Amino acid sequence: MIEKMKIAIASGKGGTGKTLISTNLFNALQKQNRNVTLVDCDAEEPNDREFIAGDLILSFDVTQQIPVIDESKCTYCGKCYDYCNYNAIFFLGEQRMIRVMEDLCHGCGACSVACEFGAITEKEDLLGTVSQYSISENCTLIEARMKVGVHSPVSTIKAAINATESNGIVILDAPPGTSCPFIQTVAQADYVVLVTEPTPFGLSDLKQSVEILKTLGKPCGVIVNRAGLGDLEVYNYLKQENIPLLMSIPFDREIASIYSNGGLLTNEDAEWEQKFNQLFTSIATEYGNSSN
Template sequence: MIVAIASGKGGTGKTFVSTNLFYVLAKKGKNVTLADCDAEEPNSVAFFDCVKLSAKDVVQKIPVIDQNACTYCGKCEEYCTYNAIFLLKERRIIRVMEDLCHDCGACSYACNFGAITEKDISLGEVARYKLSSELLSGADSSTGTCSVLIEGRLRVGAYTPVPVIKAAIREAGIEGIVILDSPPGTSCPFIHTVSSADYVVLVTEPTPFGLNDLKISVAILRQLKKPFSVIVNRGGLGNREVYDYLTTENIRLILEIPFDREIARIYSEGGIVAEKREDLEKKFEKMAELILNQCK
């Protein structure tokens, strides 16, 4: 089963929840994979001692226009929704704006003169890591399972993280429990990540910003018909509006994490809070159980 930990608003604690959920499940010997889909700034791997096992380049196709074969008819430009083809008919200038290309192939399809071929460009990398810690690696010889970390990392300057996110999700597979640490926001990167999930956990905070983005995320998940529940992080901050919203909308609150300086300190030092604080380990274990039951 695939569980996406998502939010809408950035900085609510997606990676915090993902890494701690991964920790409690791995410690219990479950076959669990954590895929960091926040390809623009992945950092889940930073919380664990792990060894890189492999890495794959993620590429996309972009058009190459043969200026001799091109008749400057403008059909490819017309087909391109993303303004990735710049054409000045009168001056016979045609240019591919590589950063704007989405690899949809419409221009190649549009060209009647065989002037467009395609080349690969690198968008980033998907890497696979194995935990060093024996406690967590789950190296169970009888079942052959082990806990794995996958990281999608966008090349700096690449225009869209979506192909890298998709590749990371593919790499994570569907065996056992797969946790997707989702990218923030509610646009394409978010939608592509949660679309792949069987269940979604939205992490929010009790502030007007948290509530605003929670509402947008909920609207999208309802449209996608994804079952979901909510975690309120930094409980005690802000106001009660998030809680009132959850009650009115009949949305399940599966975990509340208090606003606690010590949690922030452990997290900012790259630690796993569930490892250092028994009360939070219990909370995350209970939440893991609730999520796994929801998906049955």
């Protein structure tokens, strides 16, 4: 039986049910007394904690180093401006004017390297917070939470994933989309579960995600949520691409209602607990097959 594995729950389209799957899979594995960690990597809008309660045991800030220019030492040579690849230094040489545009800075440190006059020092800039919650003896929730107004959640997500020390099962609840935050998350996973819905929008975003996972060489399977709505195109696509359908969740007002109140299907309904246990078995089997 697989005891150690990183599973990312992802989707191109938002709102397909990533959090529903992540939290219920976590809960089912917790009930099996397994060693399991859930990492909420949707740092822009983290929600897992609405479903899973625990005690805060550790919290740390994620920061970057951003430049401070000492104008008494600055010679207005413009080298830092040339070195900055993010247009984060506003510079007018003739007017002897120089400013750091903090919102645009990525904290790469190039300007500090560029300055030959010791005019640039650095200060800490808050990007987000990582918090660790103890759920039960062997179960932990780690939340990445980006500070509102920050340009990118990537650093906070990376810090949260790096904070997992678990030797057990790790579930990564990924951010939506197919850009950097998504890639940073799935790149860390052994196996990726893509959650979709059977609509043209869902299918279009699913295809995009599958293409990236192929490039990254990550094995994946699919869960169709709100099955029964929409059309059958997604099933044809899965067959054609030979991608396993791991689970299907029907559109059901009862399920929607449990989720909307912050409840867990695996607590409310023994049948669903069974299905999520089965889901883990399917993932482990698929992963075993793919790595052979």
